Amino acid sequence: MKNIVLKTLELKNFKSFRHAKFDDFNQKENFIYGKNGAGKSTLFDAFLWLLFGKDANDRKDYEIKPLDENNQVQKQIDVEVHATLLINNEEVTLSRIYKEKWQKVKGAEEKTFKGHETELIFNQVPVSLKEFNAKVAEISEESLFKLITNPSAFESLDWKKKREVLVSIAGEVSDEELFNSDADFKELSLKLTNKTLDEYDTQLKASIKKSKQEKEDTPARIDELKNSKIEDVDFAKIDSDIQEKEGKISDIDSELENASKSVQNIVDANTKVQQEIQSLNSQKSEIEIGLRNQAKQECFIDTSTIDSLKSKLRNAQTMLQNSNNYLNSLKQNISNYESSIKALEADKTDLVSKYNLENAKVFDAEKYSCTCPNCQTKFVYNDEPEKEFNLEKNQKLSKIIDQGNSIKSKIEQYKSQVEKVLLDLATPSEDINKYQSDIDNINSEIQTEKSNLQSPKNEEEVYQNLISDNAQLSKLKIEIATLQSKIKEVKQADNSELKLQKQTLQTEIKQLIELKGKSSVNESIDNRIKELANREKELSQIIANLEKEQFVIERFKKVKTESLEKSVNEKFEYVTFKLFEEQVNGGLNPTCITLVNGVPFGSANTAGRINAGLDIINTLCKVNEINAPVFLDNRESVTELIPTESQIISLIVDPNQETLKFN
Template identity: 35%
Template sequence: MKNVFLKSLKLYFFKGTKKREVIFKDHQTDIAGPNGSGKTTLFDAFTWLLFGKDSHDRKDFNIKTLESSGKNIEKTEHTVQGVLSVDGKDYDLRRVYKENWVKTRGELELTLKGHETLFYINEVPRKATEYAHEIGELIDESLFKLITNPRYFANLNWTKQREILFSMSGDVENDFLLDKISTIQNKTEIGGLINILNSGKDLEKYKLELRDKKKKLKEDLDKIPTRVDEAENSKPEEADFAKTEETIKFLADRVGKIDEALESASSAFSEKHNSNQSVLSEINTLRSKQQQVVFDANTEARTKDFESKSGRRDNESKIKEAESRVRILKNSLASTQKAKEITLGKRDALREKYSTVDNSEFTQKDGQLTCPVFNIVCDSPKANELHKANADTARETFNKKKVEELETINQNGAELNQELANHEAEITNVNADIEKEETLIAGLKSQLDAFPADEPIKELTGEDVPAFTELQYQINILNKKIVEVKADDNSLLKEEKQNLLTEIDALKKILAGKDQIHRLNERIAELNETGRNLAQQIADLEKDEFAVDAFNKAKIEECESRINGKFSMVSFKLFNQQLNGGESETCEILINGVPYSDANTASQINAGLDVINVLSKFHGVTAPIFIDNRESVSNIIYTESQVINLLVTNDKELVIK
């Protein structure tokens, strides 16, 4: 078993303690003093050293030591250092909480910029994560809380307490539980439950599935009576259906006889009517032929008229084409004349420019050569000779440029004259084409009088077509063969038939109730059968639920027996009996049969030690137990763990014994 032993603890400016060192004895150390003397501070220091929390599992608590005025003591390192012996190997642990004072540029005094925590193991600095990891290797934090504080387990939520206890009870074999509950249920039924468990399915989830299925089945079952009532209420009134069927048969026979009489009267009428229809059909055929011969005559007349007027249409079309060509030629003529005017304007401007250039002469500034430096007449022969040579060169350059410019003007003028000649030729050609087209138009128009006038053709009627008159003669002969057909008065028979059919329909509605009642009776029987099936399914599910409850109860009783067998003075109530016979989960600590909450302080502390002993044995580790209010207990039960008693005494200061 791993043995964690606290050998010493040093506090420097931790909470209200400025400096204190405690050396702990091998098995039991008493720390005595009045209230507020720092007993609990030692426990807080120990838990803060290991996990950064106080003994109440709080991270945010005031670590700093205050002055009498209540102000923080600045620039102080708040330190807890302790030596732990784990299976004989010592670990020197130190945690330091310090202010981070920084001198910023331009400031004379240091400024508090926050806090930092430093960690050391055997005087070697560690990062926070490294420190936490190594402490976790020595002892798990959650386990440490359970085995160092006698009241910690009792203050947990009951569900967490159950979880911890069941983790110590060990696995209970399904076959073992099957044997145990075989007197309640036969093994065949329980065997189905075991198959569910062996499949890896969670029993609680299976139980919820059963509950949900049963709920749905009950909802469906509850609807059955309502649906049966609806079917019963939908039934029509009972009637003498046999007598109704006989009456319908009698009335139907009478309708059949009326139909025979109407059919007989109708046959004579139909014979005459059919004869007339045959004659009318021949007449209609002849009238169709009349329409056709008139149509053919009009078609032939329109064809001849079209052929006779085709020459005039061709002539008019040629006139329109020629007139269109004339319009195009005249537009082209106007464009060419406009271009000619522009070219004439360019030639006139070029002639004026030629005259200006041709009349231009080289001119030289008169006077003597003047010195640009002294502003006097230059008498240097060499300078005057150079001056004269420059003037001659300028004159030659002027005359050469003049000749070149006049040649360019002449060349441009020749091009403009050629352009004007082209315009004149184009105008002459277009005028000739216009004259040719107008001559053609005049000739075509003179030919129009030789063609017949374009007047609408007269529409022919039957009177204008001899074949139509011949067909009308045949129609008149057929019209004389049509005879008057008068139907017999069968209104009374028809009225009687309608009345009989109305009466039959009313009786059939009554008779339909027979089939409706039969269908509804079948529906009611079907609903009742469904209800029986649903009730059987619910009963089967309730059997499964009972088997699950029996299995769970057996498992709880076995676990409860195993768990309670581990403790010397406490036991645990793990389920409550409900009024409906069911059971609900719970976890209540009992001290010799008395609920933990009703026991005195001494019993509660010893109960906590009993729990610690079992947990330490199960996990194979012991750690220092801090027992607060130790003065309330005259004797504590034996424990292999190190005990640190915190006692309230009348001593004026803290005493370590």
């Protein structure tokens, strides 16, 4: 059995505590008094925060720093919690310190807040968070520790989680044992192939629901079939009516065919005339194309000389632009060199001033002199300082001279570049003058050539005159017009009435054929009605069998429920647990309700709830072989606690106690 005892607890700047230290906790029961709001519950939060970085409500991100008079979080303070534990009488110390990080940014006068960091110490040795958590886990697992240190922790869990904890303590009765205890249960187990009991139960419920629904729908389906039976029909007359209507359709088809032949003769004659017109139009198009080419030749003007001059003009303009760009580039280079020379001359002037200032410095012998105690005469007892001064001065002057020589060399280099570029300026200037002269001459030649061109003829006028004078083209136009007059108008016959009559007859024949096909419908309907009546009886038996199996499952669950509740409740002395609720239909729903003397935990008085919590803690400690400090809030409400092996820290409300009093 691992026994954990809290020996000391110290808080600094934790929530409402500026500083509080509690030494020499008793290993059995301790009493801490204070009015509401004095910080009693904060002690438990601090203890849990120290171990796990969370409060009693399992929150990580919550405000632990104290507030100022304006209810604002205080800054530039560290939050600390320290504790000493006795684990099987071996002393262990733990510390958690929450620090602010402040950093001075380059160029800023004040430091900037950069967040927080946590320092963790275990047995006076700083450790990482991972190492600290591992060492705390060796003391106790977190969720278990919270359950055995807080009487209300278990009841605050979700009912499913509470149920898991209880089942892990008591252990469930195995299904195998129950299956072998009853013949009906044994038969049930044989049906659970590749499925759980709950899955099979769900399957049964779905099957029962489906079968009942099918049975309820059967009478309506039978009535629907009876209503769909058709009355007796004279099928012999139907055949006679079909033959009569088919004869009428044949007569209509003959009329439509004769009308179509008359129209086709006219269409064929018109097609022959259209082919002759198309041949003449082809001859006409060939003549017109020839006349269009002839008009183009008569109106053609030769501009090849002007086009050649324009090409030479574009080349000369390109060369002029390139020469201008080159000239501007050379001028920009000269400007850049001159700017560099100006900057270097300024640096040179600064170096001269720096040299004169350094050269004017003299050794201060007074600083290194001593006074003779006998004659009061001042003297320099060592010439080393003066040597060091002169050496340092000469080194600085030499460095300045080297910098000056380097600047002088660069100035001379840039001036040489300027002179070279000035000589290069002559070439692009000459090219610019040459290309500008060429451009002027070419423009003059283009204007001269344009003035020598003949006035162009109007191509469309020439073309129209050629068409008017062509006798063959005029003859073709007359022949085409004569043929077009021979084309006859084709008038389509109005067959819409005949087609409508045919369509109506076809629809009537289709309806008669469908009616004839229903001769065996009534017989099929009667057979189907018998099938549904037999199925209705069969469904009644199926439902009865399924409900019997469902009853066995419910009885199995109830036996298992009673066994589980008995096993769980045997582990506790003060509380009992209700692990299942019976539904109206007799089914069972899993739950987890804590009862204190038969009353639900939430309805019990404060003393009852505290002792119930202690009873749960006692069982958890016994099963897990561990005891830990238990923090009892509202201890003043309990006159007598049930016995416990754990250390008790009782938090008692005392309206007259402004600050916490430890006893």
